[in-house]
Amino acid sequence: MSDTCVATYRLYDDRADFHKKAESIAVGLTVGSWTDIPETKKASMQKHLGRVVDVHIHESDVPNERYADVRIAYPDVNFSRDIPALLVTVFGKLSMDGRVKLLDLDWSSTFQQAFSGPKFGIAGIREQLGVHNRPLLMSIFKSVIGHDLSALREQFHQQALGGVDLIKDDEILFENPLTPIQDRVKVCLEAAKQVEEETGKKLLYAANLTGPTFELRDQARRAIDAGANALLFNVLSYGYDALHGLSSDPDISVPIMAHPAMAGALYPSPHYGISARLLLGKLLRLAGADFVLFPSPYGSVTMPQEDTQGIREACLDTDRPMKQSFPVPSAGIHPGLVPLIIRDFGIDVVVNAGGGVHGHPLGAAGGGQAFVQAIDAVLQGTSLKDYAQNHEALHHAIQIWGTKE
Amino acid sequence: MSDTCVATYRLYDDRADFHKKAESIAVGLTVGSWTDIPETKKASMQKHLGRVVDVHIHESDVPNERYADVRIAYPDVNFSRDIPALLVTVFGKLSMDGRVKLLDLDWSSTFQQAFSGPKFGIAGIREQLGVHNRPLLMSIFKSVIGHDLSALREQFHQQALGGVDLIKDDEILFENPLTPIQDRVKVCLEAAKQVEEETGKKLLYAANLTGPTFELRDQARRAIDAGANALLFNVLSYGYDALHGLSSDPDISVPIMAHPAMAGALYPSPHYGISARLLLGKLLRLAGADFVLFPSPYGSVTMPQEDTQGIREACLDTDRPMKQSFPVPSAGIHPGLVPLIIRDFGIDVVVNAGGGVHGHPLGAAGGGQAFVQAIDAVLQGTSLKDYAQNHEALHHAIQIWGTKE
Known part of the structure; x- marks a missing residue:
């Protein structure tokens, strides 16, 4: 059998x-x-x-x-x-x-065999970004609701200047008249291009794919036609099969980032529901998520280490003929946590921050730089405190949030 | 505000x-x-x-x-x-x-305003069936996996002979080579027609709509073209919006029955998840379910009375400009429970049975008859035990399962 x-x-x-x-x-x-x-x-x-x-x-x-x-x-x-x-x-x-x-x-x-898994996976995304030997760095828009296109563009620009690899929409930014997906993709990717011309650094922007289920594929194609190079998707509010339908569509030629919104209704009880590893790890990868977001074990909204490691293993496991998903432990991440993140997750991880970027005294650009410096320090085997002596952005970050190493 | x-x-x-x-x-x-x-x-x-x-x-x-x-x-x-x-x-x-x-x-x-709710609702379904002053009676296929079309047809025929108003697929009958939806709709509705010619009694058959999300509408249309007059749908495994997309599609011109599969991952914990009333009552009706199935407070798989009454109220509430959904308390229902069901739910309810129909010593036809007799007894204000004295099918049922009145 x-x-x-x-x-x-x-x-x-x-x-x-x-x-x-x-x-x-x-x-x-x-x-x-x-x-x-x-x-x-x-x-x-x-x-x-x-x-x-x-x-x-x-x-x-x-x-x-x-x-x-x-x-x-x-x-x-x-x-x-x-x-x-x-x-x-x-x-x-x-x-x-x-x-x-x-x-x-x-x-x-x-x-x-009915599933091809992530279309790009860790290797494909590293190829797109030209980043091979370090964790990726992502920042999230700080505040999106009620902002217009020029405000989003400016937020995007500041974040991009800090040297992040990815920027994602907030998951509560739905289709709206002020910043419809096609328009915000256009202005944000203009900003990305502008920064790339200055720094040579590529960037993926995950725009939130929302709206009626049966229009998701058309909406994704419209966003891609407007230039979108990644999509964010609230998988659990649509069902895994909607993600599978998107990820297996040859026209939807960009990486998909799975947001865990609503997951807490399912995994935390010991007596009911579905384990975090299965819910957010195995099934999201099977359905084709290139990135899997989940609460980190460190921050404000936390998930137990056992669960976050279970998700990581399910994302990276090589037993299945599928590309790997990038694990993205999220919430409450600041530069002082980078040593822990790399210790627990290795370099195949996305360091993902919101407040830890935007709350930096030098602004979002400084926040991004502090993370870049923290990653450099860890990969060089230097303590953050030592590295911070010659790196201003990291120094400020540590003064505010401290370090754990 | x-x-x-x-x-x-x-x-x-x-x-x-x-x-x-x-x-x-x-x-x-x-x-x-x-x-x-x-x-x-x-x-x-x-x-x-x-x-x-x-x-x-x-x-x-x-x-x-x-x-x-x-x-x-x-x-x-x-x-x-x-x-x-x-x-x-x-x-x-x-x-x-x-x-x-x-x-x-x-x-x-x-x-x-963005939602029109159930397309038919209680009144529309009563109109279709020509049944106005009593609870509806539904039976479920006993065993479906591994059976071929002729076996399903025979099961259907036996159930129909008992006088039920509705027959539904098991929710675990997926698209399969032995009994594809179009073929089983055809043979089952032939059987329904045959019985109708004998008895004059109309019958709805809810065929289970399954498969890839983005093909659900086409699949529903194919089933309807083949004669389907109702659909069963595992809403929570696809998301509410898929149901809304189906129920608001003018081509999908049949009532939709929402199955609660997976709901237990979400409602039972006091600390996490979503209340049963919201999950299975308010939101399923908003999304357009004509029938809402949920565990009864009586049987083997039970839901607390507070929750089942909450679902009932959400299905029937007249504050919203939507048609009403039929509440369908399910699992462990036998004829002896009909007095309790009508006491707790009134007549705007579907009495839904599987084992309570098929386990009857006179077969599924006898099982259906026992339920019809139990409903008649309650509506006439007669105790089941008294009524059973002149009604053989009910008599057998009470001998096996007893009564609660």
């Missing part, structure tokens, strides 16, 4: 017979009832039957803490090769059946 | 100043930072600024039980008129910021 998808669940129950429960899931979510099937049909139904792989029971005296990690194999033949079908099969009804969390999915190579 | 969407959150924190926290959400999720805005810009930015409506603190000595219900008004001008934009605005980033659950959303009439 190689062509199956194995789902790992954590089931909580004070009293249940977990082996029996696992069996009832394996049968109930596939053929319905095995005993009701006539003997003459059993041979042909066997290939549709779910199978319990294993059950690991964690006994505990703490109330509500008795649980089991259960793995169940679902035959591929039961579902079509798309993420909605996979999720509905393994967790559609089951999600509503008591305290149960979906921890992991391990699909078959046959299922995998 | 009438054109706002008011979001209600439950925030948990042992120590936080909830008023301060509310203020930081209202500002942070709209203009970003008020103090950073130059004085000259403040007048023009005022219309984008979020506002704290009220904060109700629940003090408690129980650890982890100190919480506040906070209402925040978000100006409509900040987001486009679609559900992904609304959700990302009010809960995108915030969902990841500690223990916080989204309890409710109250959008403006301006926002509402």
Whole structure:
């Protein structure tokens, strides 16, 4: 039975017979009832039957803490090769059946064949930017709502001057009359070109792709026609398959950045939902995200290290025939955290900052420079404090935010 | 400030100043930072600024039980008129910021104008079926995976003979070579026609609409061309906006039934996610669901009464200029529960059964008849036990499953 998808669940129950429960899931979510099937049909139904792989029971005296990690194999033949079908099969009804969390999915190579993953991936994006041996640096618009095109252009210009590789829209900047996507792509990429002429530095701008589901592809093409060289997308509010539809469209020839908006409704509970690693790591990469944003383990809005490392592994894992996704730990990032980020994530990471760029006393350009200097220092094996002695932007940043190294 | 969407959150924190926290959400999720805005810009930015409506603190000595219900008004001008934009605005980033659950959303009439809601609604569906003064009765295919067209047709025929008004696919029946949607619609509706010729009874068959997001409309049209008179849709695995795109498409001229698959990843935790009433009630109706399925408060997979009543109210509420959605409490329903269902939901409800139809000793036809008899009994004010004395199908059902009245 190689062509199956194995789902790992954590089931909580004070009293249940977990082996029996696992069996009832394996049968109930596939053929319905095995005993009701006539003997003459059993041979042909066997290939549709779910199978319990294993059950690991964690006994505990703490109330509500008795649980089991259960793995169940679902035959591929039961579902079509798309993420909605996979999720509905393994967790559609089951999600509503008591305290149960979906921890992991391990699909078959046959299922995998329907997905080509990220179109560019880490290597392709490094190629586009001409940056190979260091983390990438991204900054986010500070404030976007209510600003007009010239204000956005100016913000973009200041950020670009700091030496960042990527600039992204805020995820709450939707299609609006003041800064429609085609117009803001135009003015921002003019600013990018202007800076590139001065510095020789290339830059990707991820414009937020929003609006009605069935118009997303047209909207993406319009943005690309206007010059967009990357897109930001709130995947979870549209479903993974919308991302897959975008990433697998040959006309949508730019990297896609997946924003984790709404993810906190799904991953943080120990008892319900979907693990962060699966939700934001494995499934976003499968659906074709070139960049995967998630809360960093350091900042204001934090995610536990175990989860952020799980996402990182899912983004970089080489077991699957897919390009790698760039992990982008986000929120509360300042230059003093760069040593930790590189320690925890290596150089295949995007250092992503908002307040840590815009809150710099020398402005957004100075903020970007401070990050560039922090990255240089770490890669040279120098402490930030030492490096800051001859680097003004970093010096200011450390004075405000401190360092952790 | 009438054109706002008011979001209600439950925030948990042992120590936080909830008023301060509310203020930081209202500002942070709209203009970003008020103090950073130059004085000259403040007048023009005022219309984008979020506002704290009220904060109700629940003090408690129980650890982890100190919480506040906070209402925040978000100006409509900040987001486009679609559900992904609304959700990302009010809960995108915030969902990841500690223990916080989204309890409710109250959008403006301006926002509402972008939505026409269910295309048929309760009245339209009653009109189609010619059934006006009783609950509708639906049965679900017992087992679908691995069965061929003739087996499905036979199952359908048996269910139809029992006198049900609606038959729905199982939500895990995806596009597959054995029973592709166009073919199964054809054979099932032939069976429906055959029964109608005998009994005069009309029937809707909700075929499961699955596959790639960007092909859903074409797939729906193909099913309708083949004769489909209703569609089932796993909304949460595709996003609300896909449902809205389907329900607002003039060519998709059949009622849509929203299945709650995956909903349990979102509603059951007290600390995270989205309330069942909002998730499955208000938002599904806004997006255009003619039928809303959810776990019943009675059966095997249960939802608390408070939640099921919240969903019911959201489906039936007459404050909004939208047709009503049929509430469909599901799972574990047998004829003996019909008195409770009608007591709790009134007659504007669909009595929906799987095992309670197929597990009947007289077969699926007998199972349907038992439900029809149970409904008749309740509407006549007779106890099921009395009614069963002269009604064999109901008598058998009560012997197996008992009654609750």
